[in-house]
Amino acid sequence: DAGVIQSPRHEVTEMGQEVTLRCKPISGHNSLFWYRQTMMRGLELLIYFNNNVPIDDSGMPEDRFSAKMPNASFSTLKIQPSEPRDSAVYFCASSTWTSGRQYEQYFGPGTRLTVT
Amino acid sequence: AQSVTQLDSQVPVFEEAPVELRCNYSSSVSVYLFWYVQYPNQGLQLLLKYLSGSTLVESINGFEAEFNKSQTSFHLRKPSVHISDTAEYFCAASNNAGNMLTFGGGTRLMVKP
Numbered sequence: 001d002a003g004v005i006q007s008p009r010h011e012v013t014e015m016g017q018e019v020t021l022r023c024k025p026i027s028g029h030n031s032l033f034w035y036r037q038t039m040m041r042g043l044e045l046l047i048y049f050n051n052n053v054p055i056d057d058s059g060m061p062e063d064r065f066s067a068k069m070p071n072a073s074f075s076t077l078k079i080q081p082s083e084p085r086d087s088a089v090y091f092c093a094s095s096t097w098t099s100g101r102q103y104e105q106y107f108g109p110g111t112r113l114t115v116t
Numbered sequence: 117a118q119s120v121t122q123l124d125s126q127v128p129v130f131e132e133a134p135v136e137l138r139c140n141y142s143s144s145v146s147v148y149l150f151w152y153v154q155y156p157n158q159g160l161q162l163l164l165k166y167l168s169g170s171t172l173v174e175s176i177n178g179f180e181a182e183f184n185k186s187q188t189s190f191h192l193r194k195p196s197v198h199i200s201d202t203a204e205y206f207c208a209a210s211n212n213a214g215n216m217l218t219f220g221g222g223t224r225l226m227v228k229p
Contacts, residue, residue: 004159033217042219042221042222043160043206043219043222045216045217045219048216056216091159091160093160104150104162104165105162105217106162107152107159107160107161108159109158109159110158110159
């Protein structure tokens, strides 16, 4: 199994530019999560999807952030315009979800974003 | 709302010594508990989980954790650590309200020779 795939692994961009992070979940998983990790704030859940539908986006910092999941095998997290304080490692995770059952989440390797 | 507290941000320990990483959660309903490990420059990997049944759960590399409902704790232990156990460890909890996990702040385990 290839696991959760994220691209790019590293991204360096200038303030004001648009950034798009990509994620391919594990085949067969129907839940997908986007997290952000920084030294100051630790691991934060930004948004998650069940069956391609956004369920909770209360962790999205502001309108500059948006996430989509057009199909079961692909999701994007977009930042427009980017700011230096967006610098962080962004993780995607996927899981199986059925009502009444809890399954573990599998994490991708992360995208290290640096905004200068 | 669910919350998870890891009381120690860093735990230094010598190789072959025992270690305990503490985790407390808050929940008034059924809870599912997890420990994840993050090695440098990598994503989080599941170490062990408690979903139901036996309150003592074990991982393949010698870690174990015990679910204690009365103390709302899920501490992680290993009787003898190795240098390779140096990593950050995250405790997480869920009450299956939509499959969300709430993570603790993490504990950095530093194993010294």
